Amino acid sequence: MHQHHPRDHQQLRGGNRRGLDRGGGYHPSGASLAPDTDSWWYKVKEFTRKLIAFLFGHVGICGLVVGYIIMGAFAFMAIESEDQKRQYADVERVREATIQNLWNITHELNVLYPNEWNESVSIEVQLFQQKIVHDAATTTGAWSFSASFLYCLTVITTIGYGNIAPRTVMGKMVTIVYAMVGMPLFLLYVSNMGDFLATCFRWGYVNLCKCTCFSRPVHHHAQRGSRRRISQRSAPANTARPDLTSVQQQQQYDPVASIHHRRIPGGPSDFDDVELHPVGGGPYDTATVPITISLTVMVSYMVGGAVLFQQWETDWDYLDGSYFCFISLSTTGFGDLVPGDKINSSSGIELSLIFCSMYLIIGMALIAMCFNLMQEEVIAKVRKLGQSLGCIKPGEE
Amino acid sequence: MALDRKRSVRDRGSVRSRGSSSASSSDPREKLKDCCRQFVAFMFTQVGVGALVVSYAIMGAFAFMAIEGESENSENNDHVAHLRSSCLSRLWNVTDHLNVLEERKWKLDVRQVLLDHQQAMALAIKGGYDGRTNQERWTFPSALMFSLSVFTMIGFGHLVPRTQWGKIATMLYAVFGIPVYVLYFMNMGQVLASCFKWFYCKLVRCVNSAGAVDELSDDMDEESYSGLVIVPSTACLWVWLTYLAVGTIMFAEWENWEYLDACYFCVTSLCKIGMGDFVPGANLQASSNQTKLIINFVYLLVGMGIIAMCYNLMKEEILVRLQELKADLIERLQDVSGRMRR
Numbered sequence: 001m002h003q004h005h006p007r008d009h010q011q012l013r014g015g016n017r018r019g020l021d022r023g024g025g026y027h028p029s030g031a032s033l034a035p036d037t038d039s040w041w042y043k044v045k046e047f048t049r050k051l052i053a054f055l056f057g058h059v060g061i062c063g064l065v066v067g068y069i070i071m072g073a074f075a076f077m078a079i080e081s082e083d084q085k086r087q088y089a090d091v092e093r094v095r096e097a098t099i100q101n102l103w104n105i106t107h108e109l110n111v112l113y114p115n116e117w118n119e120s121v122s123i124e125v126q127l128f129q130q131k132i133v134h135d136a137a138t139t140t141g142a143w144s145f146s147a148s149f150l151y152c153l154t155v156i157t158t159i160g161y162g163n164i165a166p167r168t169v170m171g172k173m174v175t176i177v178y179a180m181v182g183m184p185l186f187l188l189y190v191s192n193m194g195d196f197l198a199t200c201f202r203w204g205y206v207n208l209c210k211c212t213c214f215s216r217p218v219h220h221h222a223q224r225g226s227r228r229r230i231s232q233r234s235a236p237a238n239t240a241r242p243d244l245t246s247v248q249q250q251q252q253y254d255p256v257a258s259i260h261h262r263r264i265p266g267g268p269s270d271f272d273d274v275e276l277h278p279v280g281g282g283p284y285d286t287a288t289v290p291i292t293i294s295l296t297v298m299v300s301y302m303v304g305g306a307v308l309f310q311q312w313e314t315d316w317d318y319l320d321g322s323y324f325c326f327i328s329l330s331t332t333g334f335g336d337l338v339p340g341d342k343i344n345s346s347s348g349i350e351l352s353l354i355f356c357s358m359y360l361i362i363g364m365a366l367i368a369m370c371f372n373l374m375q376e377e378v379i380a381k382v383r384k385l386g387q388s389l390g391c392i393k394p395g396e397e
Numbered sequence: 398m399a400l401d402r403k404r405s406v407r408d409r410g411s412v413r414s415r416g417s418s419s420a421s422s423s424d425p426r427e428k429l430k431d432c433c434r435q436f437v438a439f440m441f442t443q444v445g446v447g448a449l450v451v452s453y454a455i456m457g458a459f460a461f462m463a464i465e466g467e468s469e470n471s472e473n474n475d476h477v478a479h480l481r482s483s484c485l486s487r488l489w490n491v492t493d494h495l496n497v498l499e500e501r502k503w504k505l506d507v508r509q510v511l512l513d514h515q516q517a518m519a520l521a522i523k524g525g526y527d528g529r530t531n532q533e534r535w536t537f538p539s540a541l542m543f544s545l546s547v548f549t550m551i552g553f554g555h556l557v558p559r560t561q562w563g564k565i566a567t568m569l570y571a572v573f574g575i576p577v578y579v580l581y582f583m584n585m586g587q588v589l590a591s592c593f594k595w596f597y598c599k600l601v602r603c604v605n606s607a608g609a610v611d612e613l614s615d616d617m618d619e620e621s622y623s624g625l626v627i628v629p630s631t632a633c634l635w636v637w638l639t640y641l642a643v644g645t646i647m648f649a650e651w652e653n654w655e656y657l658d659a660c661y662f663c664v665t666s667l668c669k670i671g672m673g674d675f676v677p678g679a680n681l682q683a684s685s686n687q688t689k690l691i692i693n694f695v696y697l698l699v700g701m702g703i704i705a706m707c708y709n710l711m712k713e714e715i716l717v718r719l720q721e722l723k724a725d726l727i728e729r730l731q732d733v734s735g736r737m738r739r
Contacts, residue, residue: 052734053727095515099507103500106492114489122485128511129481132518133528160670162554172661179668188719323564330571332552335673336525 058196065156065189065361072152072178073145076171080143083168091135098128146340146353153357156182157364159333186364194368201369205289291377294370301366302326305359309339312352329363443588450581450698457544457570458537465563466535473526473559480521484514525559538690542676545694548574549701551671586705593706597632630714633707640703641667644696651689652677667700 105120143151147164154161155178166172306321316324316337324337340352491506518526527534539556546553547570558564641663649659654675662675677693 049731049734053730057726057730091515095508095511098511099504102488102507103504106503107500117492118485118489121488122481125481125484125488125514129477129514129518130528132515133522133526155670158550158669158671160552160665160672162671162673165672165674169657172657176661176664179664179670183668319561319564323568326568326571327552330550330575331669332547332550332571333671334552334554334557336554336557 058192061189061192065186068182068185069149069152069156069357072155072182073148075174075178076148076151076166077143077145079168079171079174080148080166083171084143087167091132094128094131094135098124144350146350146357150338150353150357152178152182153360154333155179156186157331157360158183159328159331159360161333161335161338163335163338190364190368193365194372197365197369198372201373202289205293288376289373291374294373298367298370301363302329305363308359309356312355313339325363328360329367439588443584446581446584449577453548453574453577454541454544454694457547457574458540460566460570461543461558461563462535462537462540464566465558465560466531466540468531468560468563473521473524474530477518477521477526480514480517484510525557541694542690544570544574545697546671547571548578549669549697550575550578551666551669551697552673553666553671553676554673555676582701582705585702586709589702589706590709593633593636593710630711633710637703637707640700644700647696648677663700666697667704 101124102121105124106117109117143164150161151164153159155175166175302322302325305325306318308321309324310316310318310321313321320337324339327334327337339356340350487510488507491503491510495503534556542553543556545551547567550571558567641660644663644667645656645659647659648654648662649656652659652675654662658675662677665672677689
């Protein structure tokens with residue numbers, strides 16, 4: 001398939017292997033044959049290539065995590081359903097015993113005096129009640145599919161509600177193993193998605209800045225370096241290119257290229273280097289997202305969740321909703337408030353539990369994104385604080 | 398010599414220079430002063446952070462005791478009493494209306510009454526009823542455990558705030574407590590990691606000196622030698638497993654749990670999952686359980702430190718492996734997509 005097509009030249013940029021495969025010495029490996037980077041077709045090809053890599057990278061991780069949770073949900077359903085039947089049988093037994101006792105009481109009294117009867121019966125009911133309370137500590141809700149799904153999610157995110165907990169020996173052992181394997185997987189997902197979302201967010205933010213900066217007069221070369229560079233950027237791309245330094249040339253803000261740039265395997269140092277340089281240029285002041293915006297994103301996600309859950313759950317108010325969102329997203333997870341917990345539907349997929357799970361999965365990624373955006377500033381500030389307090393010696397991490 | 402001192406100054410909490418007879422030929426008095434200064438700084442930093450964490454927990458315990466313990470017993474208790482009396486009156490009605498007490502019919506009706514009562518009780522229990530008053534529930538050790546579970550993000554959930562102010566206080570407590578905890582975590586992790594590295598080096602040196610490889614270790618200073626020795630991940634895992642085993646045995650004996658249950662509790666607590674179905678000392682009947690709660694508290698804090706240490710020691714290895722994995726994956730994908738395009 002040696003068609004001499006303009007496309008072939010462009011593929012050499014991607015890697016040595018392809019160039020060599022196409023008949024070796026003709027094209028020097030790795031050297032860019034001055035490809036027509038501006039051609040529309042080339043851009044489309046690059047985009048599709050990155051899309052495929054992205055799909056396998058990010059969506060793959062998401063799919064892996066969701067698949068792991070689904071697998072765990074089925075496993076726990078199978079393990080705990082037997083024990084559940086036993087639980088119900090136990091409760092029924094206690095109830096039947098109480099009924100029998102009540103009957104005996106009623107039967108023995110030949111003449112029914114309300115007070116006497118009430119006294120004996122109330123003792124009996126009190127006992128029954130205490131047994132319910134005692135058993136409720138170990139009795140858990142139904143292990144439907146959605147409940148198991150939420151349970152598996154809470155295990156690997158370390159939230160750990162505990163409103164549903166395994167009671168069988170097998171269930172506990174499987175929980176331990178499941179947690180050991182699932183937690184690193186989820187951490188991988190969170191860091192991956194956090195990085196990706198942070199990159200997108202920075203790109204969007206810089207774009208927004210550019211739009212607002214466009215309105216400023218171009219010749220305003222202020223003292224601040226940032227503004228000068230922005231005005232350079234807002235000049236038409238083609239003419240600006242020879243003016244820009246090589247550093248800026250590498251970092252033309254092109255979000256797809258930035259993703260590609262980050263994925264070039266170059267070792268840890270390379271990775272860190274690119275991570276610190278947000279899209280659009282290295283030392284740009286406006287390219288780092290300020291802390292307030294990240295905090296706003298986090299808080300609004302929590303408030304949004306609070307409003308939604310308050311609508312869904314009948315007896316939650318706004319405080320309960322925000323309390324639930326905060327406690328869940330901080331992975332504390334008490335388990336006193338869980339959406340869909342009070343619904344006694346024995347079968348089928350309860351929507352609120354699935355929705356809750358989705359909310360948590362997305363929320364974790366968002367929080368990772370915010371921490372990603374905030375970390376440079378926060379670390380610098382903390383280091384300054386520590387140095388001023390004398391706790392941290394200069395030159396340390 | 399100056400280089401050695403710089404390096405020893407740079408290692409925070411470096412245990413190696415604490416009175417160890419290193420081969421560097423510095424003035425002994427200088428070394429002693431240096432040691433003392435480092436020791437004081439070490440104690441101040443590490444102990445300071447540890448004390449901060451503990452005092453924050455204690456302060457939180459008192460605050461929650463005041464907010465939740467003193468609050469009037471929620472309407473839950475009244476509600477349950479109301480439930481019981483209505484159940485009784487229904488039973489009486491059933492009994493009264495049947496002129497002839499036929500067993501099967503009577504039992505049918507009574508069964509229904511009890512079922513309703515049971516379900517109503519289940520709802521009340523989910524709302525927080527457990528037969529105790531707020532004072533009984535929120536004792537100091539329980540409140541301490543609760544504060545710990547908030548800022549370590551374990552979140553047992555066996556004891557939760559029910560009042561509005563309690564919930565707001567919990568959120569604020571978490572917002573300020575989690576950074577403190579993270580600080581403690583990272584600090585403890587580094588200290589323990591350097592201690593462990595030093596210990597491991599000593600061990601390796603002992604083993605090596607038994608062999609013939611002596612000139613290598615003589616030439617190098619201890620610090621540089623330890624820089625070369627990387628603690629393998631398996632050693633960290635062994636430490637963690639040992640700690641887990643200790644906890645399992647301890648809790649199984651004290652609480653009369655099964656070994657599996659104790660292991661399950663240790664794993665879920667140390668991994669910060671915190672189910673809350675098993676909490677040592679949760680069923681507070683006797684005061685002896687209060688000391689158990691304190692020991693539980695200490696166990697969890699130290700356990701977090703050990704996890705931080707393992708994380709610290711394994712971090713570089715894991716990061717590098719992850720990078721390699723990512724790079725490998727990307728390369729393969731590019732390869733595949735390149736082949737697909739031909």
